[in-house]
Amino acid sequence: MSATQNRHPAMVLGKYAALAFYLIFALFPLYWLLKIGLTPDELIYSEGTRLFPSEVTFSNFTTVIFQTDFVAYFRNSLVVSLGAAFFTTLFAAGAGYAFSRFVFKGKRIVIAIMLVTQMFPLLMIIAPIYKIVAELGLLNSLISLIVVYTAFNIPFATFLMQSFFDGIPKDLEDAAMMDGCSRFQALCKVVFPLTLPGLGATLGFVFTAAWSELLFALMLISKNDAMTFPVGLLTFVSKFSVDWGQMMAAGVLALIPSCLFFIFIQRYLVQGLTSGAVKG
C-alpha cells in the first residue's frame, strides 16, 4: 500500500495509464457537453463529430442566461435541492442516531418498513402522490417537491447516517458523560464534530439526487415559474427542433452548483476523523 515502496517502473507506468484511461472515459461526456455548448449553432450539424470545433462562441451561454427562464429554473432547483438536502439530513441524522445507539421496542419493525418503502418502483406510487399533493393544494409549489424528495430520501439517508454513527465508538459518548456532559451535550460536542463526514456525504447525496430529479418535478409542476431545472431543460426541445447548443450550455451551467457543493463538502468526506480515539 505504501507509496514509498519500490516498484517496477513499468508497473507505475501501467498504473498511470489505467488511471488516465479511466479519467478520459469518465470525463468524455462532460467534455462533449461543454464542446457542443461552445459550438456556434450553424456548425453543430456540419461538424458534429469533430473533437474540437473550428469556431468557439459564448452566445449559447448568454442566450440561456439572458433570454430564457433559465435563471428562474436554476433558482427553483437550488431552493428545492438545498431544502430537501437539509431536511433529509436533519431527520436522517436523528433517526440514524437513535437506530445506532438506543434499544427500543419496534426498532426492527421500523427498519423493515423503511426498507420496504425502497422496494417500490417510483412509477407505481406517482399517481397516489399526485392525488395527495393535489388535495393538499400544493401542486405547482416548490414545497411539494421538497416534501416528496425528503420523504423518498430519508430511508437511505438514515441507513447511511446510522453506519456513520456506528463507526463512532460508544465509549466516546460515555467518556463525555463522565466528563460532565448531558447526553445532548455529548452529542453536540463530541459526536457531531466526528459525524461531519457522514453529514457531508448525506447532504451531497440528497442534493445531487434532488438536483437531477425529473419524474416528480414533471408531474407536480406545470407552471413555468415553479419549474426546476431538469423540467426547464425540456423546454429547449420544441415540437420541430432541439436547440442543442443552448441545452448543452444550460447543462454546463447546471453542473456548477453540484461541483461547488462537492468542493465545499469534500474535506468533510475525507475519512479518518476518528482515528486516535481508541486503541489501535
Added chain:
Amino acid sequence: MARIELRDVAKRYGSVEVLRNIDLEIQDGEFIVLVGPSGCGKSTLLRMVAGLEPISSGEFLIDGERMNDVRPRDRDIAMVFQSYALYPHMDVARNMGFSMEIRKDPVAERKSKVAQAARTLGLTNLTDRLPKALSGGQRQRVAMGRAIIRDPRAFLFDEPLSNLDAALRVEMRLEIARLHQQLSATMIYVTHDQVEALTLADRIVVLNGGDIQQVGSPLELYERPANKFVAQFIGSPTMNVVPVVGTETGVTAGNGTEIKLQDELRTAQAKELGVRPEHIDVVDNGTGDLSAVADVVEHLGSDTNIYVNVEGIGSMMVRKHGNIPVKPGERLGLRIQTENAHLFAKDGTALRRVA
C-alpha cells in the same frame, strides 16, 4: 473521597441475569481490584457505579446517599476506559481539560490545572497534539490526565493497561500506585492481570458468573481462598488440584497413595486436594509423598518450572526458586508442604485450614 456501598445489586438484560447479589462496601480511599474470567460482569459492575448502565435492582450509595438514579455527570466519578476514549478532534490539552470546560471553570484555572497534570504525567511537550499523533502509552496517560484533573470523589479503571506492552505496563502500574498514594482517592480497578491485582489492591473482589466469590486482601485470597475457583484463579502458576478421598490420617489419591495431613486438616468431606506449585518440594526418587517423572522443565533463571507426571494422579506443576538441575524423563520424589495445602469439599468450598 467517597465510601461506596452496593447492597444486593443485580443487573439483568431482559431475562439474562448478568450480576446478582452484589454486596460490597468500599471504604474511603480504598483501592479495590475486580478480577474474574472474561464475561463475568466486571465492566458491567463498573459501568453501573459510573452511572452509564442502569441498576436493575438493589441499592447503590455514595457516602450514604442513594445514587441509583443519579446521572453520571452528577456522581462526580472519573473513569479511565480500556479503549482510552480520547476525543479525536481535540488536542491533548483540551482532552484533559474537557471536564472543566463543560463545568465552565475559569480558563486560567483550567490552563494551570492542565499544565500541572501534564507535568505529573510527562506530557508537557505533547499538549497541542491530536490523539492520533500519540503512542499507545501516551494516549493512556492522557486518559489518566483527563481523570485526575477533576479531582473526583472516586476513580474507575476498566483494564487501563491491557493494550500496553509489558515494560510500559510496569511503568504505568507504578504510576497508578503513586497516584493512589498521592490522591488517596477511592479507586475501583478492573484487570485480567494477576500481578496488577496483587500489587495494587487493598482488597480484591473475585467475580465469577455474576457472583462475588470472595473479597479480601491479596494475601488472604492467596492463603485462604474460600473455594476452588478463587484458589485456582488467584496465584500464578495455577494451583494443582487433585481428586482425593479423605481418611482418618489424611487423604488418599487416585492410585491409593496416601498423603498424611496434620490433625486439623483431616476430614472425611475432603474430595480434592489443592497445592500451589511453589508448595511442592522436589526430593530424591523413592522418598516424599508422591513419585513422579519430569516431563517438561522450564528454566526461568530466578525460578524453575517442572511439569511432572505423577503416578496414578496425572500431570502437576512444581515451581522451585533458583535453578534446579532436573532433566526431562528423570524420576523424582515429591513432598507436599501440607501446612500450605488446601482441601475442598464436593461443591468446591474450601474446608477449614490453619493459616
